[in-house]
Amino acid sequence: MSTRIAFLKGHGTENDFVIVPDPENVIDLSPAAVAALCDRRAGIGGDGVLHVVRSAAHPDARDMAAEAEWFMDYRNRDGSVSEMCGNGVRVFARYLQRAGHVAEGDVAVATRGGVKTVHLAKDGDVTVGMGKALLPEGDVTVSVGERSWPARNVNMGNPHAVAFVDDLAHAGDLYAPPPFSPAAAYPDGVNVEFVVDRGPGHVAMRVHERGAGETRSCGTGACAVAVATARRDGTDPAATGTPATYTVDVPGGTLVITERPDGQIEMTGPAVIVAEGEIDAEWLENAIR
Numbered sequence: 009m010s011t012r013i014a015f016l017k018g019h020g021t022e023n024d025f026v027i028v029p030d031p032e033n034v035i036d037l038s039p040a041a042v043a044a045l046c047d048r049r050a051g052i053g054g055d056g057v058l059h060v061v062r063s064a065a066h067p068d069a070r071d072m073a074a075e076a077e078w079f080m081d082y083r084n085r086d087g088s089v090s091e092m093c094g095n096g097v098r099v100f101a102r103y104l105q106r107a108g109h110v111a112e113g114d115v116a117v118a119t120r121g122g123v124k125t126v127h128l129a130k131d132g133d134v135t136v137g138m139g140k141a142l143l144p145e146g147d148v149t150v151s152v153g154e155r156s157w158p159a160r161n162v163n164m165g166n167p168h169a170v171a172f173v174d175d176l177a178h179a180g181d182l183y184a185p186p187p188f189s190p191a192a193a194y195p196d197g198v199n200v201e202f203v204v205d206r207g208p209g210h211v212a213m214r215v216h217e218r219g220a221g222e223t224r225s226c227g228t229g230a231c232a233v234a235v236a237t238a239r240r241d242g243t244d245p246a247a248t249g250t251p252a253t254y255t256v257d258v259p260g261g262t263l264v265i266t267e268r269p270d271g272q273i274e275m276t277g278p279a280v281i282v283a284e285g286e287i288d289a290e291w292l293e294n295a296i297r
Contacts (some may be wrong), residue, residue: 020095022224022260040085084219092204094227121165224260
């Protein structure tokens with residue numbers, strides 16, 4: 009391992025990431041290494057790691073290399089692998105632009121949730137084609153303390169349970185994963201969103217992200233919330249033929265989510281690179297021993 013490893017730090021609506029450029033996939037990012045990098049006191053700090061790899065160089069993305077040159081090998085803060093991160097893919101695309109790999113306009117990014125189309129606009133916002141939501145059938149319940157709520161099961165390439173509450177404070181501290189039932193609904197865990205109404209087409213949310221705890225924002229979660237809110241409101245673009253757009257406030261900012269009649273979902277929001285530097289490889293090796 010080189011004595012120095014390049015990194016950048018970025019965020020999308022304050023969902024923050026350590027970015028590790030590694031085009032040829034030569035850096036061993038073990039779960040312990042990811043957790044060390046994301047440690048907010050002893051490391052760089054972040055909700056996750058964006059490992060930037062050419063698709064052809066990674067076994068999980070080689071079959072997508074013809075569609076997308078770059079693969080977002082996303083890791084949660086605890087080192088676990090995740091299928092997709094909506095805020096992360098916007099920041100990932102911003103990094104590709106900063107590094108000169110892509111220009112304004114459309115870029116394809118490979119993820120474990122499939123190839124995503126990202127649009128880098130001149131005004132600085134980034135729009136991501138998030139694909140279609142799946143709405144598994146079956147009742148789901150989430151709980152915090154003595155309170156429990158019915159939740160909508162929404163899959164955005166990763167699993168979500170969306171609960172509508174009277175007050176976001178009812179979600180508690182969200183340090184630990186909120187209990188859910190039945191267990192079979194989410195065998196690999198779940199992201200849990202708590203949602204309140206702010207006005208027509210406007211909601212606010214808090215989220216416990218699987219493997220990360222409460223985060224300032226969750227892109228796939230905001231998409232799941234928009235879909236769940238539309239269905240609660242009796243709106244299905246596939247039936248009406250009209251797109252449904254929701255403004256979703258998260259603790260770190262605002263995202264705009266549009267579900268189109270063909271089921272495709274687009275998410276628009278900011279993506280910012282705030283710093284870059286070098287990781288000391290000796291520190292990293294010592295941190296994971």
